[in-house]
Amino acid sequence: MSDVKPQDFSYFPGCSLATTAAESNRSLMQAARILGLNLIELEDWNCCGSSSAQTMCRNLSLGMAARNLSLAPAGRPLVAMCPRCLHYLRSAQQCLQADPKTRAALEEKWGRPISTDLEIIHFMEVLVRYGLDRLKANARRSLKGLRFVPYYGCTLARPPRLAKETYFQGEMEHILTALGAEAVPDALMYRCCGSFLSATDPEIVTPLVQEIIGSAVAAKADCLVTACAMCQLNLEIRNTNRAKIPIFHFSEILALALGADDYEEWFVRHLVDPRPVIQKLSKAA
Amino acid sequence: MSQVQPLVQEIVIPDRVKADNPRQSLAAEVAERSGTELNRCYQCRSCGNGCPFVQAMDYTPNQVIRLVQFGLRQEVLTCKTIWVCVGCHTCSSQCPMGIDLAAVMDTLRLMAVEAGVVIGKPNIIDFHEEVLRSLEKYGRAHKLGIMLGYKRQTGRWLKDLDLGLRMLAKRKLDLIPSRVRDANKEIADLFTCYWRESA
Ligand code: SF4
Ligand code: SF4
Numbered sequence: 001m002s003d004v005k006p007q008d009f010s011y012f013p014g015c016s017l018a019t020t021a022a023e024s025n026r027s028l029m030q031a032a033r034i035l036g037l038n039l040i041e042l043e044d045w046n047c048c049g050s051s052s053a054q055t056m057c058r059n060l061s062l063g064m065a066a067r068n069l070s071l072a073p074a075g076r077p078l079v080a081m082c083p084r085c086l087h088y089l090r091s092a093q094q095c096l097q098a099d100p101k102t103r104a105a106l107e108e109k110w111g112r113p114i115s116t117d118l119e120i121i122h123f124m125e126v127l128v129r130y131g132l133d134r135l136k137a138n139a140r141r142s143l144k145g146l147r148f149v150p151y152y153g154c155t156l157a158r159p160p161r162l163a164k165e166t167y168f169q170g171e172m173e174h175i176l177t178a179l180g181a182e183a184v185p186d187a188l189m190y191r192c193c194g195s196f197l198s199a200t201d202p203e204i205v206t207p208l209v210q211e212i213i214g215s216a217v218a219a220k221a222d223c224l225v226t227a228c229a230m231c232q233l234n235l236e237i238r239n240t241n242r243a244k245i246p247i248f249h250f251s252e253i254l255a256l257a258l259g260a261d262d263y264e265e266w267f268v269r270h271l272v273d274p275r276p277v278i279q280k281l282s283k284a285a
Numbered sequence: 286m287s288q289v290q291p292l293v294q295e296i297v298i299p300d301r302v303k304a305d306n307p308r309q310s311l312a313a314e315v316a317e318r319s320g321t322e323l324n325r326c327y328q329c330r331s332c333g334n335g336c337p338f339v340q341a342m343d344y345t346p347n348q349v350i351r352l353v354q355f356g357l358r359q360e361v362l363t364c365k366t367i368w369v370c371v372g373c374h375t376c377s378s379q380c381p382m383g384i385d386l387a388a389v390m391d392t393l394r395l396m397a398v399e400a401g402v403v404i405g406k407p408n409i410i411d412f413h414e415e416v417l418r419s420l421e422k423y424g425r426a427h428k429l430g431i432m433l434g435y436k437r438q439t440g441r442w443l444k445d446l447d448l449g450l451r452m453l454a455k456r457k458l459d460l461i462p463s464r465v466r467d468a469n470k471e472i473a474d475l476f477t478c479y480w481r482e483s484a
Contacts, residue, residue, distance in 0.1 A: 015426040046424040046472055051372060052416035055394050063475035064420070110471060154373035192337050192373035200412045204341045204369070 009126065010078045011039035012068060014085040015047050016229035023266030024229050028081055028123065028251035030260040035130060035138055039079060042071050048088040051196060063106065065092030070112045077119035079126055081251065083153065083228050089120050123251070124171045124227065132178045140259025143181035146281055148253070149216045150176070150183055151226040151235070154192040172225060172250060179257040187215040187224075193234040202238060209238040217243045222277050225253055236271040246274035311356045319392040325382040326350045332376035332386050342366040343405070346376050346386050353389070362397040366390075368406035417476070424472040 013025055032039045047053075049064035065088045072078045080086040096103040097116045107114055127135060150172040173183040191212050194205030212235065216224050223246045226232050235247045247270075256263055256278070267274050309317070316323055326347065333345030343365040344352065352361040361367070370390040377385045397404065404410045419426050 047420050047426050049420075050416065050426065052413040053420065054372075054391065055410075055413050056398060056417060058395060060417075060475050064472075067471060067475070109474070154375060190375075192371060192375060194337075195371035195373065196409070196412060197338065197341075197369070197371055200409050201341065201369075204338060208337055 007036075008038045008040060008076045010072045010076055011041050012045055012048075012078060012080045012085060012089065013041060014080065014082040014229075015050075016082060016233075023269045024081070024232070024249035024251050026262070027249065027255035027260060027266055030262070031251055031255040031258050034255075034258040034260065035135070037126060037130070040076075042068060042078070045071060048082075048085040049092075050084065050088070054088070061088070062092050062095055062102070065089050066096060066103075066106050066114060067110065069093060069096070069118060070106065070110050070114045072115070072118055074113075074115040074118065077121050077126075079121055079123055081123045081227070082230075083122070084230070086120065086122050093118065093120060122227075124175065127175055127254075128171060132174065135175065136178050139179050139257050141257050141281075143176060143179045143253070143257050143281065146176075146181040146253075146277070147184050147220065147222045148176060148181050148248075149187040149219065149221045149224045150185070150189055151187075151212070151216075151224040151231065151247075152189055153226060153228050153231040154190065172227065176225065176253060176257075179254075181253070184216070184219045184221040187219045187221060188212045193228075193231040194238065195230065195234075198234040198238055205234065205238045206240055209235055210241050213239045213241050213243070213245065217241070217245060221245065222280070223248055223274065225250055239272075244272045246270060246272045246277055248274060311358050311361075312354050315353050315389060315392055315396075318396075319385065319388040321385040321388050323350050323353060323384055323389055326354075326380075326384055327382065329381060331379045331381060332384075335375050335379045336370075337373065337375065338369050338371065341369045346370075346390075349393070350384070350386070350389065353393075359402070361393060362400055362402045363405050365405040367393045367397065368404065368409040421473055421476045 016024075029039065045068050046064060048068065049061040053061035053064055068089060069078075069092060078089070080089060093116060096106075096114060103114055103116065152169065152172070173185070177183055188211060191208065193212070194208060198205045213224075224235060225248045226235070227250045229249060232247050232249050252263070252266055263278070264275075267278070312324060328347055328351070330345070330347050332350075333339055333347045336342070336346055339345055344361075346366065349361060349364065349366055352364075367390050370387065372387045372391065374385075374387045377387045380386060398410075416426060
């Protein structure tokens with residue numbers, strides 16, 4: 001196995017993982033380290049632009065995402081974990097492919113080339129390429145007995161403008177069931193978490209989040225697993241149901257299965273305490 | 286030389302009946318900018334029925350398409366719907382005619398900002414501007430700063446105070462912003478396009 005060299009990737013954390021969702025980032029790094037994947041943080045990255053830049057000015061939103069592309073060395077794929085960041089980085093790349101004039105103007109402004117054939121992929125794609133068998137071979141804790149709802153939210157499920165790109169429906173189930181967990185698909189897996197409305201108009205979002213959580217509880221799931229840090233936050237803070245179930249970021253569950261041992265430190269940052277679910281797991285093991 | 290007055294006053298023909306009217310129809314403009322062919326819409330209402338946030342909207346997404354087709358520029362640019370829309374693409378992926386409604390909403394928001402019309406849901410544009418202020422300053426989103434600035438602006442700080450404190454206690458809203466080294470130069474430069482003129 002030693003002939004498999006650790007693979008290098010450029011890594012774009014994005015604002016959520018760098019700050020409010022630091023626990024997702026830590027667990028992702030742990031998981032990558034255990035698997036021998038080398039995630040190299042993009043030097044001096046900036047926000048992908050998010051929906052705010054997209055809303056207010058097209059040039060701004062393109063420029064913010066494009067600057068990150070200009071920082072990525074050619075020759076290794078750029079990996080993002082946040083579905084929205086991935087979406088904006090890919091959209092910007094498409095724009096620049098179709099608009100060489102803007103691309104040239106930005107390259108001149110920054111004095112750096114922007115490679116338009118840079119591969120931009122989600123971390124789940126990295127795992128798929130790594131191979132489920134190899135992943136399984138690295139597992140140290142069984143997820144047996146963990147009933148999870150794979151919560152994709154909206155953005156990993158095919159924005160039409162990027163229809164030619166790879167999407168990830170089903171990947172979360174493949175990966176986590178390979179590690180022993182049991183997927184509970186009969187819940188609202190693709191219902192949007194409310195995005196920025198959770199900050200601006202919580203009264204709109206609360207009932208919707210309650211429906212999502214309610215559907216998971218009704219399906220007798222132990223938890224929801226999401227690939228997006230904003231989804232994770234919104235589902236936690238806007239759930240006023242009496243029934244509360246923990247919401248994990250995908251990377252936390254992955255790192256847990258791979259044997260990372262600092263999980264207590266990530267879990268205290270959750271608003272809904274996930275420890276009872278984890279204890280149930282370790283008892284079952 | 287004095288001007289010769291015409292005996293009969295020239296009849297002013299309104300622009301819109303001229304054959305070479307240079308102004309595009311609203312539908313053509315939105316179709317072009319959004320890159321989606323919205324005239325294929327046959328009002329099946331899948332989009333309106335599927336949108337999770339339709340209850341907070343004043344027009345359903347399919348009604349927005351109709352307003353655009355009818356050329357009701359003022360109504361559509363000042364409506365709430367385009368601001369409530371978070372771009373979740375639920376509608377776009379359900380539309381049987383392959384219309385990317387989220388792209389239409391994106392386009393209409395930009396047009397509303399450019400036209401300087403009264404914004405249908407002002408607290409949402411306030412929030413986006415607060416995010417942009419943070420991005421301009423740090424190059425990254427500093428959530429605590431955004432929340433404080435936003436709540437101050439709209440006077441709704443108290444409403445979420447409890448939650449804000451709980452999040453702080455869990456260190457979800459970090460106190461010290463993470464920032465880009467070259468934020469001053471490269472990032473601030475990007476803001477010249479929209480920000481300076483309108484804010
Ligand atoms: S789903 Fe498509 S065709 Fe149906 S009403 Fe909406 S835009 Fe029109
Ligand atoms: S993209 Fe906008 S209009 Fe469409 S379903 Fe989502 S929130 Fe509703």
